[in-house]
Amino acid sequence: METAEFIRILEREGRSLASAAERAGTDAKVPTCPQWQVRDLLRHTGVVHRWATAFVAEGHTAFRPMADEPALDGEELLAWFRSGHRRLVDTLDSAAPDVECWHFLPAPSPLAFWARRQAHETAVHRFDAEAARGGTHGEIARDFAAELGPDFAADGIDELLRGFHARAKSGARSAEPRVLRVRAGDTDGAVWTVRLSEEPPAAERGEQGPADCEVSGPAADLYLALWNRLPFPRVTGDASVAELWRQRSAVD
Incomplete structure (x- = not known):
């Protein structure tokens, strides 16, 4: 898959995540992440989006830790999430193809890595947000599969198996x-x-x-x-x- 495809999926999945979270409400439990409520899902994913944006936008070539999660909730939290997601998409869209920055899995380029990683990060957490709205996981999974398609899902399997789990941790x-x-x-x-x-x-x-x-x-x-x-x-x-x-x- 091309970098531009990942960015478009990231854009769509972030919007869908926010919409599902808004409909569920920030108090709702996230059954796929039993320790979380929707507010935790939004805070976590929003911090990850901002963390990724900083590497590409500011050209950091060494690891930097994520910021603390904000104590926001309700409409303020949703607005904060949407703003960070929008900036991530815009940053990836406008970045030079040869941008140099830190990344943590093998990839053709840092930009290709961050576009791919954030598309998958956001897609999986969009499923979490949909699960928080209710309904059976099977029904949610069918809609998820229809929107994302098998090629993207197979790419995510490959990233997980040959990327994440190849690491010492x-x-x-x-x-x-x-x-x-x-x-x-x-x-x-x-x-x-x-x-x-x-x-x-x-x-x-x-x-x-x-x-x-x-x-x-x-x-x-x-x-x-x-x-x-x-x-x-x-x-x-x-x-x-x-x-x-x-x-x-x-x-x-």
């Missing part, structure tokens, strides 16, 4: 070596082999040898399941491997 580890296969049936070539051990997971594209467990289904459902928002659509083989992922794969 990944907690998805196993004392006994195990192999998890991830297969998105609605996207050509969307198959991953994930080797779990006491080291960070090693994920490769394709069927690389036998697997102890396979999780499969539509790309969007797998995307949300791997981010622990939904159950896995289908599990074959040793289900304890899928459960190990669910218990240990939270991303900091």
Whole structure:
């Protein structure tokens, strides 16, 4: 996917997140993040948007911590979120393709990284905001899949497996070596082999040898399941491997 596509998805998903949050109300519980209410979701995502904007807009080439979350609520919080989201989109849209700044996963360029990362960050949290409005997760997931499409969801799976969990801080580890296969049936070539051990997971594209467990289904459902928002659509083989992922794969 191209950087411009990610920016457009980020723009749409941020608007949808704010609309869903407004309809749910900031007091509403977020069932996909049980420790949060909608106000926590808006504060967190709004701070992340501003954090990302600063790297691109100000050209910071070293890590800088996120700011504290604001003590805003209600209409003020929604306005604050929308303002930060708008500035992030505008910053990415207007940035030079060769802008230099800090980023934390491999990417063709810093701009490509931040556009992709913020599109996925915002999409997953938009699902959280929709869940806070009520309705079954299955219904919400169907709408989510229809809007985002399988290619974007498959890209998000790839970012998670080969990006986030390749880092030393990944907690998805196993004392006994195990192999998890991830297969998105609605996207050509969307198959991953994930080797779990006491080291960070090693994920490769394709069927690389036998697997102890396979999780499969539509790309969007797998995307949300791997981010622990939904159950896995289908599990074959040793289900304890899928459960190990669910218990240990939270991303900091």
